[in-house]
Amino acid sequence: xxxxxxxxxxxxxxALATALANEHDLILLGHEQLELSSxxxxxxxxxxxxxxxxxxxxxxxxxxCACEPERAYRVNALGTKYVALAxxxxxxxxxxxxxxxxxxxxxxxxxxxxxxxxxxNAYGRSKWAGELAVRELLRDFYIVRVAWLxxxxxxxxRTVLRLAASPPEGGIRMVDDEVGNPTYCADVAEGVSxxxxxxxxxxxHLVNEGACSRYAFASEILRMAGRADVPIMPIRLADYxxxxxxxxxxxxxxxxxxxxxxxxxxxxxxLEAYLATLA
Numbered sequence: 001x002x003x004x005x006x007x008x009x010x011x012x013x014x015a016l017a018t019a020l021a022n023e024h025d026l027i028l029l030g031h032e033q034l035e036l037s038s039x040x041x042x043x044x045x046x047x048x049x050x051x052x053x054x055x056x057x058x059x060x061x062x063x064x065c066a067c068e069p070e071r072a073y074r075v076n077a078l079g080t081k082y083v084a085l086a087x088x089x090x091x092x093x094x095x096x097x098x099x100x101x102x103x104x105x106x107x108x109x110x111x112x113x114x115x116x117x118x119x120x121n122a123y124g125r126s127k128w129a130g131e132l133a134v135r136e137l138l139r140d141f142y143i144v145r146v147a148w149l150x151x152x153x154x155x156x157x158r159t160v161l162r163l164a165a166s167p168p169e170g171g172i173r174m175v176d177d178e179v180g181n182p183t184y185c186a187d188v189a190e191g192v193s194x195x196x197x198x199x200x201x202x203x204x205h206l207v208n209e210g211a212c213s214r215y216a217f218a219s220e221i222l223r224m225a226g227r228a229d230v231p232i233m234p235i236r237l238a239d240y241x242x243x244x245x246x247x248x249x250x251x252x253x254x255x256x257x258x259x260x261x262x263x264x265x266x267x268x269x270x271l272e273a274y275l276a277t278l279a
Contacts (some may be wrong), residue, residue: 001196004050006036006083007057011152012185014095016054019189029057036079037071045086052196054095055083057077058127064102065123066244072126080130084137093140093201095192100147100180100207102128105247110211113145113203116144121244142195143203144188147252148217151185151274160218161278164227171231176215179249181207184270194262204257208267211251220268224275229236 001024007013008028015055027048034041034223037059058076065072087094101124119125134141148156163172191206222230
């Protein structure tokens with residue numbers, strides 16, 4: 001199959017290219033090839049003649065989105081609309097990578113695929129608008145929500161390791177009341193590669209099994225990396241000043257994917273595998 005991947009230079013885009021390269025003809029589209037906020041995106045993607053498009057490109061700087069909400073909307077919402085229009089011309093299915101941040105974070109259980117979205121920040125609103133555009137324009141699509149991704153050159157795991165190398169005075173401070181699913185990009189890519197063979201279109205959550213707080217995630221990173229000696233201190237979301245307001249509790253249930261036999265391993269196993277690649 002001829003597959004176009006947007007955001008091919010990002011951490012998930014690279015993982016997707018690795019997972020799909022052996023069995024498919026890939027068209028890798030990075031920032032140099034596409035300006036998502038431009039309507040010309042539809043023409044550029046349609047010109048590839050792709051049989052399927054995976055749209056992993058996005059403005060993912062959550063605090064940046066809070067400071068530039070119109071830019072977030074143009075890239076994540078209108079950009080997705082243009083990608084969907086290209087798929088409509090091509091009569092090709094679309095895989096749209098969305099986020100746990102479409103949910104408000106006030107639930108008392110993991111969010112299921114068809115729970116009502118109600119984003120509380122600019123990033124979540126822009127990605128939810130992208131979901132709406134996909135549903136409005138296309139018949140055949142996979143909406144894949146992910147969370148707390150790591151696997152590239154810049155991510156939470158590497159940040160914790162960098163802080164451990166030169167700990168700030170008083171130790172590393174990590175939020176203990178923001179809970180989600182740490183998720184390894186390579187595992188998401190493998191899940192997507194299996195999902196696109198099913199032709200079972202719809203909305204899916206692809207995250208590693210299990211949830212934890214940022215503090216617990218960072219503590220496990222330090223332990224597995226042999227740096228349990230580094231002091232780490234739990235703090236509250238209210239004590240961590242940032243431009244965006246993250247939803248405090250957004251574990252995702254993975255029921256739809258599991259019914260197809262697509263389930264990602266526990267987050268601790270995935271983290272161990274990623275740390276091994278760094279070693």
